Amino acid sequence: MAMKILTVSEITKLIKNLIENSFNEVISVQGEISNLSTSPSGHLYFTLKDSGAQIKVALFRKYLALNRGYSPKNGDLVVVTGDITVYEQDGVYQIIAKKIEYSAVGLFYKKFEETKLKLEREGLFDSLRKKQIPLFIKKIAVLTSPSGAAIKDFLKILKDNGVCLKIDLWPVQVQGISAINEIVESIKKVSSHADYDLMILMRGGGSLEDLAIFNEEVIARGLVDCPIPTITAIGHERDVTIVDFVADFRSPTPTAAAGVIVERYRQITDLLFDGEKYIIREMENRLYRSSQRIDNLALRLDKNSPLSKLRRVNTFLALCIETLKNNINLKINELNGRLEYINAMLKKNTPQVKLNLAKKDIFNLEERMKKDFKKRLSSSLDRIIMFESVLKNLDPENLLKKGYCIAFRDKSVITDVKQISLEDNLEIKMKNGYIHTLVVGKKNLEERNG
Structure with missing residues (x-):
């Protein structure tokens, strides 16, 4: 006999009929509200849970209007009265609530408030205790799931904005009891690295149950003890956990955390660019002013310095020496002319004695001329040395x-x-x-x- 093959719709309808026929009367269920949301049309949707299970609840607007005086919120322990039904499109069973009554604060919310109050009284939420997120960030440690969409979106935003810095991914579980110790140990290991400028604890969106580990006191204290500035980026903007209160900076989402890094990167880039322009402009101005000053000082020094005056005196002395040399040469030429005349006269008057006497006179005259020339030359050199000595004595630096x-x-x-x-x-x-x-x-x- 061939087995009958059912479609998904057929099997879901059978289950729907089975459940609804089994619960053919209105029932009341007690549990804690979680993941509460309101649709644009005004209907409420939430999860009713206890320590062992959970069920979805829909409270339509017309029944919500009948429950005036109480506004449901996450963490409340309530009694919901309504019908059990199956939502065929999703294949899940749910309660269509007609009445909701407040019973007490739920265990989940009660634990959250107790932990929050305890840490707040210790001053762990105090803004004065928190470290400033540095403007200049070179290296970041990110604690998150390596396969989650959160880290992918985070890295994509940094890449799209041209942010160049080192990011170390510390893989951790971000859901379940086993994730608690793993996160705490990773925080301790990151804290031992002095080269990190920032640590980000990150996780994408999820239900209150998915985010429950981030309300654990041990993780919160791990963040408090971390010497590195910390950012939490947990869930969506509406999700607030205990670690958000103790972190140095709370980012509503992982995407927003990337925005913080991008903004600081742009600020430091702008500062460096402006600083570079200022330094270049200031150096150009200083070089221009220094060049002008050097030129002015060089002109004044060249005009008034003793060395310049000495050059002028040397020029004058050189001119005097040249004139003296010319005069001496003229005198020598004159004497040579006279000598030639005497020789001519001697040739005409041949007596040997007169010739010898004339030669002797000429020799003596040459010696006197040489001595006179040497004397005058020595006198001129002495005057030059004297002028140089006087100039040196008059040099202000020697004085x-x-x-x-x-x-x-x-x-x-x-x-x-x-x-x-x-x-x-x-x-x-x-x-x-x-x-x-x-x-x-x-x-x-x-x-x-x-």
């Missing part, structure tokens, strides 16, 4: 080395006591530096002698 000083007022040299007044600010130049002084008194030697 300063001998213990003299030069007084300036407004960068002008003071040569007369009448040039200064009481309380003038003077600059005294010495051989190895400057002294700034205030005039508190003066004496005019001419007036005193008078």
Whole structure:
């Protein structure tokens, strides 16, 4: 006999009929509200749970209006009265509630509030305790599931915005009791690395039950003890857990956490770019001003320095020496001419004695001329040496080395006591530096002698 093959719709309808016929009367169920949401049309949908199981509940707007005086919220322990039915499209059974009564605070919410109050009293939520998220971030540790959509979205946003920094993924479970110790141990290991600038504890959206581990006190205290600035990015914007209160910064979603990193990266990039432009502009201005100052000082130094004056004296002496040489050459030429004339005369007057005497006179005359030339040349060189010595003695730098000083007022040299007044600010130049002084008194030697 061939087995009958049923469609999904047929088997779901059979189960629907079986369940609804088994619960053909209105029933009341007690449980804790979880994952509460409101549709745009005003209907309420939530999960009713206890420690062992859970069931979906739909409370339509018309019945919600009959339950005035109580607004359902997550964590409440309530009694729901209604019909059991099967929602065929999803293949799940649910309660269509007609009445809802508040019973007490649910165990889940009660534990949440007790942990929150305990840590708050210890000051762990205090903003003064929390560390600032650094502006300059180079390396981040991310604690999350490596296969989840949260880390993929996080990395994609950083990549799309051109953020270049090192991200270490620390794989951890983000759901279930076994994840608690794993997360705590990973936080401790990350804390031992001094090169991390930031740690992010991340998980995508989920039900209150899925996010329950992030309400555990041991994880919260692990974040508090972490020396690295921390960010939590748990679930969706509406989801708030205990770790969000103790973290240094709470990001509503993993995507928003990526936005925080992008914003800081842009800020530091803008700061570096502005700083680079400022430094370049300032260096150009300083180089321009320094070049102008050097040019001005070079002109003044070339005009007024002792070396410049010495060059002019040397030029004058060189001209004198050249003139002297020309005069000597003229004199020699003149004497040579006379010598030739005498030789000619001697040739006409042949007596040997006169010739010998004439030669002797010529020799003596040449010796006197040589001595005279050497004497004049030596005298000229002595004068040059004397001028150089005088110039060196007149050099202000040599005077300063001998213990003299030069007084300036407004960068002008003071040569007369009448040039200064009481309380003038003077600059005294010495051989190895400057002294700034205030005039508190003066004496005019001419007036005193008078």
